[in-house]
Each structure stands twice: as C-alpha cells, then as structure tokens.
Amino acid sequence: MSRFLPRRARLFSILLVLPVSSMASAPPAAAAEAIVGKARVIGGDIIEIDRQQIRLFGIDAPATAQTCTAAGRAWSCGQNADFALSAIVERQWVYCAPKPGTLDGRVLAVCRLAGGNGPDIGAAMVRQGWALAYRPQSNVYAPEEQAARRAKAGLWVGEFTLPWEWRPGR
Numbered sequence: 001m002s003r004f005l006p007r008r009a010r011l012f013s014i015l016l017v018l019p020v021s022s023m024a025s026a027p028p029a030a031a032a033e034a035i036v037g038k039a040r041v042i043g044g045d046i047i048e049i050d051r052q053q054i055r056l057f058g059i060d061a062p063a064t065a066q067t068c069t070a071a072g073r074a075w076s077c078g079q080n081a082d083f084a085l086s087a088i089v090e091r092q093w094v095y096c097a098p099k100p101g102t103l104d105g106r107v108l109a110v111c112r113l114a115g116g117n118g119p120d121i122g123a124a125m126v127r128q129g130w131a132l133a134y135r136p137q138s139n140v141y142a143p144e145e146q147a148a149r150r151a152k153a154g155l156w157v158g159e160f161t162l163p164w165e166w167r168p169g170r
Helices: 004-025 077-089 121-127 142-151
Strands: 035-038 040-043 046-049 052-056 068-070 073-075 093-103 106-113
Touching: 035 046, 040 077, 046 093, 052 121, 077 121, 106 121, 121 142
Parallel strands: 052 106
Antiparallel strands: 035 093, 040 046, 046 052, 068 073, 093 106
16 A cells, blocks of 8 residues: 555646646747637628638728729719628627738738638628738639639729729828
C-alpha cells in the first residue's frame, strides 16, 4: 500500500500539470475566431456585428454616394448595393471567418449565412451584380462577376465607374 500512494500522488501531480502546460502552448485567441451575430449594413461590402466592422473579402461594391447611368439617366447604384446587402442579411445569423490583416481598419472576412457552410454573402452580392470581384485580393468571385455581366444584373444594367477608381479623392 505504501508504494501505491506515492505512485498515485505522482499521477495526480502529472494530471494537474497537463492542463496548465497545454494551456500555455495553445495559440492565443486572435482575430481568427469567427464573428457571429446579426449584421447591420454599413455599405454594400461592409457590415457590423457587435460593434465590429467587417469588410467582405474579395468584393468591392460602389460607395453609398456613388451613382451609375442606365439608359442615359443617373441612378443611385451605391444605395441599391446597400439595399441588396441588407436584403441578404436581414434577420439572418451571419458567420464571418476573418482573413489575416485588415482593410481600411476593418476586419477582412468571408461571411456566410446560417453557419460556416451556408451561402457566401460576397458571392451573392457579386452574382446579383451589386459588387465586383476585387481581384487585388482574390479571383474567387470572378465566375460570379462574369455571370452577372452576361445577365446584365445590378450594376451591369448600364455604365458605372469601378468602385476602386471612383472612391479616391472623395
């Protein structure tokens, strides 16, 4: 019995040390954690969840104040992009997987509806023609952009200045 107690005491001390050492080696919680919640639309490619602004990865939508032309008339394409994003995320749980880095001081993320495997919000915006594939970040949404262009959806109904060309100096 006297041999069992020291061995048991050693086992107990090892069990106490394991959780502490595994916590010490775990990576710190970083911006890589999913951001989940109800989204508020800030712009056609920017949402806010729990006071955290998130820029949708791989897309660029016209700014709220940007106008486009169709059939020779100006229209508020930027506002329409905002409305389109609102229609997609309204009353839905949004799950955002942050990417490394930030853009304009905002978290850069791929966001989806109804869980990590749900519909991709950025893909929906590009497919509907309310945003463009932002190729300096990624070509992932190029097929959706081509489909929207062929269908003359959203912005493609008329003429517009590329959002990244319209924005500087404004």
